[in-house]
Amino acid sequence: MDCKDCQKLVSAAVDNQLNKETFESFEEHVDGCSACRAEYELESITKSAVRTRVKMVPTPGVLLQRIAERLDQETALADDDRKRWWSDLLRWPVLRPTIAFSAAFVAVLLILNRSAGSNVIEQSLENYRAVVNGEMKPEETSGSPEILKRFFTGKTEFQVLVPEMKDCRLLGGLLGEYSGAPVAHVVYMHDTEVIYICQVCWETVLEGEALNLSSKAKDELQRTGWYSETRPDGYTVVLWTKGNTLCSAVAMMSEADLIACLTSANSAESTEW
Template sequence: MDHEQAFELLAGYIDDELSLSEALEFERHLAGCEACKRAYEQQRKVSAQLRQADLRLEAPAELVKRIRASLPGRRSWWQRLAARFGAEGGAGGFAGFGTRGGTLGWGPVGVMALSLVALSWSAGLYLSMPSGNSRLTEELVDSHVRSLQFNHLYDVISTDRHTVKPWFDGKLDFAPPVVDLAQQGYPLVGGRLDYLDGRAVAVMVYRYKLHPINLYVWPGNDASATPRLSERQGYHLAHWSAGGMNYWAVTDAGDTELDGFLAALRAHSAS
């Protein structure tokens, strides 16, 4: 990480908005860079001062009253709709029962209409929300793209699985399986930590020629043993579970190359 990248991440680090891997990379850079340390301390002090209560000014009650009085008295859409039904109910009604003079006013009809509108809106909002799996897929693609943009594919760089696997010790609450697929054309090049679906995960990084393949692993059994393939934003993904672990592979390589990687990885795990 250079100075320019560090300054871009500085505000996010102070506000706890960085991912786990970004925060770790920033802290490593900070440990060896006096200029960035000074910039960090200055911005941290400014941020702390801005949060002090004595810098906030409480508006006088009379000022608040005048401002509110000057605002236009615009009713909400719900209020206007209820008023409309109430006005129409006063001019006429339906023949019915249980009301004075045998007339059913528009008030109950208005309430029913509002309830139906609210129910329809809630149902539409629920249906438009992405599913948990869809949100996770978006997180994975964002993580993959972010690792390329910040040139941070790995926290540990090594083609030796006996170096990569022990690196995760003490950093995770599980031991991720790490295999070497160099002979199959998918060499291991390193590993890193990431944060997905509300937890820390392991990422093993492989390559097919110039195409990186991020293999995300964490405990669970959320999918079938047969990989399920999908595509999002031009990236190819595969998801499966095996041996008590969830696996996601993400790459910009083609379907054929991803199929070859999956076959090699699953054959090695089964042996």
């Protein structure tokens, strides 16, 4: 059996659908060929994960860690290569099962989006979890604020902010919407913690139809420009406004640490932050 024949049989072998004779020659080839063996093992892992419905995300943020590692190489890459490495990333063995699940999650997320209402804080928390679990993936992966700003340019009626924050690395972003209102998602990493920033049109939130906030949060934002709370499960949400942009940052960090990261951008040149 050659590699080509062997790889055609991988899926059937994992599913136990080969007759004894074919399986023996399959096994014989796989024993002596590391490339086909890798393919066979990968397929077994993927299928057993799907079967047992075990999510193969050993630690939160593993996908984002990988992005961070890959971003180290980014400066050397041209635009096309950058797009390609994102798709390469999806082929990494440990990530395959997660991706097998994402189709199912899309349906779940749509329902969650609706049932969470359009409260910006609740929505940000949902999104944070989706990002950490790899269910929500960046459309543009870049460590460069300029590239990400260019990605968002002209797509929203509010200005999307992509600050350079101290000790934080930018990973990427994507554009979405709730009930027709555009939402920009920007993702950073601080050490091993993910910082997710949801950005929406402040005017739309004040109107309160497509998006809303509790009156407590709204009042405090209008009074001071900031609002924050830490949930009993340890998630901190920090909201602030800048022009017509409402930002809502979520991280598994203390309020003090998250605010320190977010305000570290202030001290830099930043006229826009």
